[in-house]
Amino acid sequence: MNVVLDNADLVVRAFIYTALLFVIAGIFSLVIGTSLAAMRIGPIAVLRNAVAVYVTLIRNTPLLLVLIFFRIAGPKIGINFNFVDIVIGEIRFNNLFAACVVALTVYTSTFVCEGLRAGVNAVPLGQAEAARAIGLPFAGAMREVVLPQAFRAAVPPLASVQIALLKNTTLCGIFGVSEAFFRMKGFTNNEPAERVGIFLTFALIFVVLVEIISFMANRLERRWRVTT
Amino acid sequence: MSTASVLFDAPGPKTVARHRIYTVVALVAVLAVVAFVVWRLYVEEQLTYEKWEVFVTPAYIQALLVDGLLVTLQMAVSAILFAVILGVVLGVGKLSDHAWVRWPCWAVVEFFRAVPVLLLMILIFFSYGIDRGSSGAYWSVVIALTLYNGAVLAEVFRAGIQAVPSGQSEAAYAIGLRKSQVMNIVLLPQGVKIMLPAIISQCVVALKDTSLGYAVAAPGLTAVGKLIWNGEQNQVPTAMVVAALYIGANLVLTAIATWVQMKFVGEKSGLEVSMVGNLDGGRNA
Numbered sequence: 356m357n358v359v360l361d362n363a364d365l366v367v368r369a370f371i372y373t374a375l376l377f378v379i380a381g382i383f384s385l386v387i388g389t390s391l392a393a394m395r396i397g398p399i400a401v402l403r404n405a406v407a408v409y410v411t412l413i414r415n416t417p418l419l420l421v422l423i424f425f426r427i428a429g430p431k432i433g434i435n436f437n438f439v440d441i442v443i444g445e446i447r448f449n450n451l452f453a454a455c456v457v458a459l460t461v462y463t464s465t466f467v468c469e470g471l472r473a474g475v476n477a478v479p480l481g482q483a484e485a486a487r488a489i490g491l492p493f494a495g496a497m498r499e500v501v502l503p504q505a506f507r508a509a510v511p512p513l514a515s516v517q518i519a520l521l522k523n524t525t526l527c528g529i530f531g532v533s534e535a536f537f538r539m540k541g542f543t544n545n546e547p548a549e550r551v552g553i554f555l556t557f558a559l560i561f562v563v564l565v566e567i568i569s570f571m572a573n574r575l576e577r578r579w580r581v582t583t
Numbered sequence: 584m585s586t587a588s589v590l591f592d593a594p595g596p597k598t599v600a601r602h603r604i605y606t607v608v609a610l611v612a613v614l615a616v617v618a619f620v621v622w623r624l625y626v627e628e629q630l631t632y633e634k635w636e637v638f639v640t641p642a643y644i645q646a647l648l649v650d651g652l653l654v655t656l657q658m659a660v661s662a663i664l665f666a667v668i669l670g671v672v673l674g675v676g677k678l679s680d681h682a683w684v685r686w687p688c689w690a691v692v693e694f695f696r697a698v699p700v701l702l703l704m705i706l707i708f709f710s711y712g713i714d715r716g717s718s719g720a721y722w723s724v725v726i727a728l729t730l731y732n733g734a735v736l737a738e739v740f741r742a743g744i745q746a747v748p749s750g751q752s753e754a755a756y757a758i759g760l761r762k763s764q765v766m767n768i769v770l771l772p773q774g775v776k777i778m779l780p781a782i783i784s785q786c787v788v789a790l791k792d793t794s795l796g797y798a799v800a801a802p803g804l805t806a807v808g809k810l811i812w813n814g815e816q817n818q819v820p821t822a823m824v825v826a827a828l829y830i831g832a833n834l835v836l837t838a839i840a841t842w843v844q845m846k847f848v849g850e851k852s853g854l855e856v857s858m859v860g861n862l863d864g865g866r867n868a
Contacts, residue, residue: 398594399602399609402609402613405609405613411834412830415787415791415833415837416826416829416830417791417792417794418791419794419797419805420794420825420826423805423822424826427818428812428819431627431629431818431819432624432629432819433623475590483590497590522698522699522700525702526701526795528701529798535702536701536702536705539702543705543709547713550709550710551710554702554703554705554706558694558703561697561699561702562694562698566697
């Protein structure tokens with residue numbers, strides 16, 4: 356355990372990187388995933404099919420390959436993020452960090468899209484028909500009837516997507532972002548004898564983080580639950 | 584899309600005309616994006632014959648398919664097989680009447696579901712695989728995936744067994760079966776039918792996660808890809824080919840899952856892994 360306690364500042368900084376990757380990629384993936392979902396369920400058949408193909412392709416690609424594409428293949432064709440270099444305190448956002456955020460966003464947004472689509476599909480058809488029957492215009496039916504129910508139904512799948520994103524941030528450690536997995540591997544490399552203690556420390560922090568997200572999702576779900 | 588949608592009423596003539604314009608604009612936009620990607624690849628000389636030559640060379644094709652795809656599939660299949668066994672044990676354990684069986688199973692499931700597979704893989708690699716060469720890396724990946732997917736499948740099994748109507752177990756107890764008989768003869772066989780699609784969807788997750796072996800230099804599709812792009816310096820075409828192989832394998836699995844769903848469960852939706860697997864945030868919790 357000593358190696359972890361002696362380097363507590365490194366561990367804290369590693370988890371700051373993990374949290375930043377999670378928060379930034381999480382917000383971007385929610386925004387982009389929502390726009391993908393809008394196209395995926397919209398009335399324009401061309402967009403619907405194009406997004407369906409895109410989402411199917413990305414969802415079935417391992418995240419590692421998406422990261423390889425942005426970190427190893429991308430620079431060969433001019434996709435690099437060298438313009439990103441922001442230093443805030445001891446935290447540095449460089450091109451590696453940016454490439455990882457983009458890869459996580461690309462991957463996660465497709466899952467957000469599918470979660471939202473599942474939410475909209477969970478709204479019974481009768482709800483929309485009833486809304487139209489009482490004379491609500493399109494915007495009214497959306498705002499008052501369909502979307503509130505769709506978002507509620509989408510909370511559980513979106514929560515599991517975000518939990519998966521938190522666990523997926525560990526892959527960025529393979530590509531040079533010094534987040535939790537990177538540190539854990541470094542410690543294990545230096546002190547193989549203490550590997551179990553190192554693993555348990557990092558694993559328990561992840562368990563706590565996951566429990567926090569799932570607790571918040573539970574609260575949201577309970578507060579917004581549709582009374583049936 | 585079907586004729587009736589939650590979102591839209593049947594469009595009138597004005598809307599049809601407007602949608603026609605949108606369709607043309609969207610078509611142009613999609614084609615423009617595709618054309619831009621192809622043009623960029625062409626400008627950056629990624630579409631030259633030299634870059635793609637290896638993928639029409641029999642030796643490389645064989646390496647990709649045999650050392651790559653086949654090994655990856657082997658890893659995924661063995662991980663899933665072990666995970667199903669572990670999942671049954673943990674899932675049935677979580678339903679046990681004895682608290683001293685139930686609580687440890689619950690703790691194990693929650694722990695392995697919340698811990699990133701990569702951390703697990705590194706621990707196993709340094710404990711077991713490091714001095715055993717490529718077979719050590721291979722089994723590190725399989726064991727890590729077994730633990731993770733076993734924990735996820737335990738939840739699937741628990742939910743599947745609980746989805747069997749309670750009259751079934753009541754009737755089984757009424758004709759004098761013991762607890763283990765009720766589970767083995769009545770509940771599990773019926774539960775498995777409900778769980779099959781979720782288990783196959785989990786295979787897709789496992790297949791994608793085998794790529795994490797990259798971190799411990801395990802064999803498989805990604806490792807072959809790395810060898811090829813290190814030798815040929817054709818990162819972009821290699822990434823595309825490797826991704827295409829993964830996508831193909833996953834689509835086949837998804838098609839099987841859909842077929843199984845239709846055959847055994849019918850139109851009504853079965854268990855969704857996403858709903859079962861999110862630490863009590865889901866509706867099956």
